[in-house]
Amino acid sequence: MQSIISIKGIEKTYAGGFRALKGVDLDIRRGEIFALLGPNGAGKTTLISIICGLVNATAGSISVDGHDIVRNYRQARATIGLVPQELHTDAFERVRDTVAFSRGLFGHAPDAALVERILRDLTLWDKRDAQIKELSGGMKRRVMIAKALAHEPRILFLDEPTAGVDVELRRDMWGLVRALRDTGVTIILTTHYIEEAEEMADRVGVINNGELVLVEDTSALMKKLGTKELTVLLAEPLAALPPELADWRLELNADGRELRYVFDRHADRTGIPSLLARLRDLGIAFTDLNTRQSSLEDIFVSLVSDRRPA
Incomplete structure (x- = not known):
């Protein structure tokens, strides 16, 4: 599948010698949902900030939809919408006005119908004339997404998009992300809620200590x-x-009352029946059986733990 973002050898060293990114290579496919996972301080936000032109890389190159982010900054940035982790907006601005203003920042002509559609899609239309300070945290985050979509980007970065929102709103936002992908928007998200990546992402990347540890299709990884x-x-x-x-x-x-058996669910197709038959042959009676499948969180913790510096 064609790449819409191509990252080659990206390094970032901050003053004092801290290496936040160490030679990251990554291609993000057009139209996919890509989840970038990693512990705090792993380099997720730094990488996103470099792609979006907010932080300068120390070395390496990035192209966005064929535009180099340094030589062709305006063209590259025009294709990107960014929803940052922090809620930055004017508390006294009205919802509809702030979204319309964001569109104008990219040189687009006013489009009241588009702004209305975005606000309706995000369940913000009833709040269109409310000041930002009057909104809940979840609604403020929806406003941030609306602002990022106002200039009709083909790539949307969501940095911890559901941080601090309740479960119901999180599910609503998952639906919104899928709907955006269905229109052809490429979604890149970072998240601490690993179930989000497991639920939504086509592919997962794991970053740790500034290095990209793994990139894999979510289903194949599982x-x-x-x-x-x-x-x-x-x-x-x-x-x-x-x-x-x-x-x-x-x-x-x-206490001797539970036997735990861990196995590869694909390779070991006869293990459970054989084990249970063996228990019966030995006269070991059992009262119940419980099975549990590993989650993406289990895999993530294992990958990061295996690569911690000594």
């Missing part, structure tokens, strides 16, 4: 690294694992 866990609740406690169960990777909990 298949490749995802595991499944079976917990067997025993009718009677075991003092120790019988040697006859050595062929399975089993853990016995402290």
